[in-house]
Amino acid sequence: xxxxxxxxxxxxxxxxxxxxxxxxxxxxxVEQVDQLAAALADPALAALPRLVLGGGSNLLLTQDFNGxxxxxxxxxKAIVGEDAGHVLVRASAGENWHGFVQYTLEQGLGxxxxxxxxxxxxxxxxIQNIGAYGAEIKDVFHSLTAFDPATGTLREMRAExxxxxxxxxxxxxxxxxxxxxxxxxxxLPKAWTPNLRYAELAQAVAADGITAxxxxxxxxxxxxxxxRKLPDPxxxxxxxxxxxxxVVSGAQCARLLEQFPDLVHHAQADGTxxxxxxxxxxxxxxKGRNLGPAGVYPKQALVLVNNGGARGADIVAxxxxxxxxxxxxxxxxxxxxxxxx
Numbered sequence: 001x002x003x004x005x006x007x008x009x010x011x012x013x014x015x016x017x018x019x020x021x022x023x024x025x026x027x028x029x030v031e032q033v034d035q036l037a038a039a040l041a042d043p044a045l046a047a048l049p050r051l052v053l054g055g056g057s058n059l060l061l062t063q064d065f066n067g068x069x070x071x072x073x074x075x076x077k078a079i080v081g082e083d084a085g086h087v088l089v090r091a092s093a094g095e096n097w098h099g100f101v102q103y104t105l106e107q108g109l110g111x112x113x114x115x116x117x118x119x120x121x122x123x124x125x126x127i128q129n130i131g132a133y134g135a136e137i138k139d140v141f142h143s144l145t146a147f148d149p150a151t152g153t154l155r156e157m158r159a160e161x162x163x164x165x166x167x168x169x170x171x172x173x174x175x176x177x178x179x180x181x182x183x184x185x186x187x188l189p190k191a192w193t194p195n196l197r198y199a200e201l202a203q204a205v206a207a208d209g210i211t212a213x214x215x216x217x218x219x220x221x222x223x224x225x226x227x228r229k230l231p232d233p234x235x236x237x238x239x240x241x242x243x244x245x246x247v248v249s250g251a252q253c254a255r256l257l258e259q260f261p262d263l264v265h266h267a268q269a270d271g272t273x274x275x276x277x278x279x280x281x282x283x284x285x286x287k288g289r290n291l292g293p294a295g296v297y298p299k300q301a302l303v304l305v306n307n308g309g310a311r312g313a314d315i316v317a318x319x320x321x322x323x324x325x326x327x328x329x330x331x332x333x334x335x336x337x338x339x340x341x
Contacts, residue, residue, distance in 0.1 A: 062312030093123025110215030237306030
């Protein structure tokens with residue numbers, strides 16, 4: 001069994017995109033599955049609270065972590081098979097998500113292009129059921145392999161077991177929270193068609209004079225839109241969209257429209273309505289505002305940023321102030337996307 005290196009009092013500053021200083025009592029970089037098994041077979045480490053870390057792009061560190069951080073750095077990606085309608089592509093948990101999307105495009109495969117430039121790693125993608133521009137992981141998911149610390153064994157999981165929902169999966173709930181994803185397989189369509197359901201993306205493609213876009217051209221358009229609207233974590237600390245778009249009943253949406261006719265809302269198949277969290281925050285006057293060293297990005301109200309030297313507590317204080325204003329004005333509680341540690 002491959003040995004692991006236990007590093008103590010380890011700084012997590014380079015491993016969270018908010019660029020917040022916090023330290024881990026124990027840190028193990030996992031490059032092979034047997035290292036993961038060995039670390040969790042160690043009685044002293046196995047007894048500690050555990051944080052599985054990927055790209056740190058959906059994480060808010062509010063304090064030092066008095067436990068074991070398992071940093072998933074498993075690498076590898078390949079086409080692993082096909083069926084009548086799909087090509088199966090597998091990537092290890094530590095692969096950079098955007099890099100993997102670009103790899104699939106290089107293989108001539110479409111299906112992930114709308115999810116270009118989302119920060120983070122492949123292993124974290126199913127946990128959040130990441131989505132953007134009218135697409136979600138669940139649309140092209142085939143299966144994943146997870147390590148179960150309770151049994152010390154690997155298990156394969158299909159979509160129904162993962163229980164995907166809007167920014168949600170079984171891995172965010174008690175029965176799946178302990179599982180550690182080691183690789184993910186995607187079923188990408190052989191008969192690809194462009195997904196331009198998201199109006200802003202369709203407009204961006206049309207503005208380039210493209211009438212029959214390729215998957216690569218859609219990816220390029222997504223990258224351009226994201227770079228125009230969102231800060232680069234390498235330059236400004238952030239975790240992307242900080243709040244989920246709230247889902248309300250049709251009746252509540254109708255009441256809000258009576259008072260706010262320009263409310264941005266999207267009808268859902270089950271009769272509910274999804275509201276645009278960024279619009280709500282913007283209308284409450286938070287876009288571009290700062291609260292201490294934390295602030296709201298001037299180009300996108302959904303993004304909270306570390307303007308330099310912010311602690312987790314500063315981001316939390318800003319988030320709570322925004323939540324209070326939105327709830328007071330619209331009667332809607334915004335739910336954060338990042339995991340608070």
